[in-house]
Amino acid sequence: MANREIREKVAVFPASFDPLTNGHLDIVERALGIFDRLFLAVAFNIEKEGTFSKDERIAMLRSVFGDEPRIEVTAFDNLTVDFAMEIGAKVIIRGLRAMSDFEYEFEMALMNKHLYPEVETVFMMASQKYLYVSSSRLKELVRLGRTVDAFVPEIVAKKLHERLGRVKPA
Numbered sequence: 001m002a003n004r005e006i007r008e009k010v011a012v013f014p015a016s017f018d019p020l021t022n023g024h025l026d027i028v029e030r031a032l033g034i035f036d037r038l039f040l041a042v043a044f045n046i047e048k049e050g051t052f053s054k055d056e057r058i059a060m061l062r063s064v065f066g067d068e069p070r071i072e073v074t075a076f077d078n079l080t081v082d083f084a085m086e087i088g089a090k091v092i093i094r095g096l097r098a099m100s101d102f103e104y105e106f107e108m109a110l111m112n113k114h115l116y117p118e119v120e121t122v123f124m125m126a127s128q129k130y131l132y133v134s135s136s137r138l139k140e141l142v143r144l145g146r147t148v149d150a151f152v153p154e155i156v157a158k159k160l161h162e163r164l165g166r167v168k169p170a
């Protein structure tokens with residue numbers, strides 16, 4: 001056991017984060033219990049503008065995680081594995097909510113393994129209370145006049161209501 005090389009365990013959590021929800025936040029907190037450094041990587045498609053711009057999504061993530069020195073927030077528009085290679089991450093973190101996530105995630109993990117065999121995808125089961133939380137569902141609720149304060153950090157709730165709410169703030 002002597003002379004065992006001490007290496008930082010770096011993981012990347014790629015997601016659209018459009019916007020960040022408490023479901024993502026739960027995965028981030030649990031990942032920090034296992035890995036030394038965590039990159040929150042905003043997956044950004046230049047041809048498909050989301051509800052929030054790349055910079056808005058990054059700003060929300062930074063305002064929520066700004067005090068955590070082990071987290072780095074960034075965006076990427078290349079393949080997740082290429083990005084993982086660039087930053088020296090050997091682990092890709094993903095969350096699993098239901099069987100409906102499973103098929104897509106399984107295929108993606110196998111393709112990533114083919115492209116970059118050294119990388120492992122680590123799946124975390126969604127916590128029970130966030131099983132039904134997704135960015136798209138929350139956006140729909142806000143569009144239809146409901147609040148989503150129970151499911152997102154305060155700053156995100158504010159931005160969602162400003163962007164999509166029926167009653168625009170004064």
Ligand code: ADP
Binds near residue numbers: 016101125
């Ligand atoms: P996309 O796959 O379009 O980037 P998301 O940003 O919502 O969609 O999801 C990215 C990752 O975060 C996925 O692995 C997804 O399973 C996970 N995730 C999203 N919402 C939750 C949640 N409520 N609980 C656990 N994991 C979640």
